[in-house]
Amino acid sequence: MNSPVGMGGVLLVIAAVVWLMVFVPGWSKRGEIVDAVRNANQQLKAERELEQSSPQYRLNRLVATQRIFSILFLFLLIAGVTTGLLAGGNSGTWILSITVSGLSVLSLLVARAAAKQAGQVAHKIYSARQQVRSSASRAMKKAVNNKEWTPVSIPDPLSKKQSAAAPDVAEVIDISKPRRMMTSKEIDEILARRRAI
Template sequence: MNLNGAGGLMLLVVAALWLWVFVPSWVKQSERKQEIRRDKNSIKSEIKNNQTKSLKNYSGVAAKTYRLVLVRRLFSATIVVSIATLALSSYLSTENFLWLFAAAPSFILLIASCWVVFKASQRIDQLSLLALDSKSQIFSKYAATFESDQSSIDSRAWVRTELPEPKQSLATLEQVEVASVEVLETSRVREVDLDEIIRRRRANG
């Protein structure tokens, strides 16, 4: 190759421009990829740590929920027994009023059992909502982190163009206009027209 000519000089200029433009961009792109890889690895390790912590929290929440469910079942059975005792005491009090003294403790036990069941159910709902809220916060936090990383990869990247919305109106009724139909009268030859036609034919003949 003759580098002394104009063609060789142009080739050197093009090669220098190519190296000056593309090599730094490749270096920046590789550095950016390494940085993203490091961020993803750190996020994955943090997710694992949070998962271990959340598993411990979930185990504690599950144990509390299990105990509360047992308490609710026990006092629900107590409610049934209290209602049965109260009904039986009320029935027997018609024969002997002393059975009313047995109905009073049953009524008090019924009220207390209903209150315990209500509080246990309320606490179970609170623990379930707390567990779901903590889990959703963890995943929403890391989802936002991944979205910010993906959006900052390349601002010149191709962005999908959304299709335009249809021009026709949706979910609306259209009033259809029907054309009016008119009946055409049958054509009849009048005597005056017939005489005029015969006269013209005779004149032409």
């Protein structure tokens, strides 16, 4: 209790140290984290756009549209017939029945249009695949049926490729008498002198 430094001051110093060790580095790296998230989102968006531009994706979407509107047609037709049978003399129910039946016809038209476009896209995909397969099979038949011998191409010598007037880089001299051969003892002495330096 008689300590000259109060506990509040010590706790304040500890809090400042914790603040500097934990929160300040996180604050400085916050921009990097935001940039990384932004880059990841841009990559995902680009991949989705690339995926959505493919004919197979369009075909899948058209088939899904056809299924959804066919089911919608069925439910609206059942609802229209049911409200028509239950309408009796009520004019409001007849209007509802006619409206629901009209919507069911519209959903049938949308389903048929989607089916027609899906058929066209599927035909394009199929013809493109068949074209690739037929060209590959033709190339394979050519490679298999070709029994001619073809010579292996040998590269031309480099001496023919160089120009006739090649510049001399250095003067060539003839060494008539080689230097004397050194013994291993002399080599050891030279190496010892070099190590001593």
